[in-house]
Amino acid sequence: MFSSVRVNPIGIIHSPFRRREDTPIQPRRSTAIGEVEVFKKYQEGLEDIEGFSHVILIYRFHMSKGYRLKVKPFLDDQLRGVFATRAPRRPNQTGISVVRLLKREENILTVKGIDVIDGTPLLDIKPYVPDFDPDEKITIGWLEGKI
Amino acid sequence: MFSSVRVNPIGIIHSPFRRREDTPIQPRRSTAIGEVEVFKKYQEGLEDIEGFSHVILIYRFHMSKGYRLKVKPFLDDQLRGVFATRAPRRPNQTGISVVRLLKREENILTVKGIDVIDGTPLLDIKPYVPDFDPDEKITIGWLEGKI
Secondary structure (H helix, E strand, O other): OOEEEEEEOOOEEEEEEEEEOOOOHHHHHHHOEEEEEOHHHHHHHHHHHHHHHHHEEEEOOOOOOOOOEEEOOOOOOOEHHHHHOOOOOOOHEEEEEEEEEEEEOOEEEEEOOOOOOOOOEEEEEEEOOOHHHOOOOOOEHHHHHOO | OOEEEEEEEOOOEEOOOOHHHHOOOOOOOOEEEEEEEEHHHHHHHOOHHHHHHHHEEEEOOOOOOOOOOOOOOOOOOHHHHHHHHHOOOOOOHEEEEEEEEEEEEOEEEEEEOOOOOOEEEEEEEEEEEEHHOOOOOEEEHHHHOOO
């Protein structure tokens, strides 16, 4: 149960960003348009997704090799625990982004606000539903005042 | 690059829910307290996390075997594309939940609003930062009126 498990990409994220240094650090800082190509064998799983204005992409930071437990985030000049950041060099190299869904054509989603490098392997798509998120007071630790 | 990759659990989520049928369907429907045990080797990565009121848990739906591309969600009586739902029987069986962080003691996070079954393998933890989410008008497709 706690041994490693295999995950298989379900698609590829196409974006205008060819290099890491050109890539926006969060979706809200990006107006870039991208295409989420879901492999044909999974296309049926995209039905009903058009009703959602935003979707959550879960993907692999495939350009990151290995991980560090303390990282210097883009928005800070101090080392922070990696789980208190969204840095890519993390165990399991898993990233998430909420993007705006502009349209679906068969197995291709056109999205706005993409913030990943071209060719990123896609692991999952979920509908973005604000009602599933907390409605309590939020604090954001070391990020306070930096966004 | 698009071959399968291995992921290794970084910890275990302990919850009061021993059976799937007892488990709340979303964190906001849960006031349950759980403990997120991060394996000791990753403990240093938890530094600075205490400042955040909420964290995103990424985990494996380890009780789900295989997947279906059309599923009947808990909140609906029609079949929907699995990527338009949060159903567990999905490719790569990856789940995400935003929970409230009550405290950290060394490698243990005590959290509120847990909605996963006891023993769930943890893959990642990220800080929850509302400013990283969209500030546009949101629509929620088939879920409209059902939450």
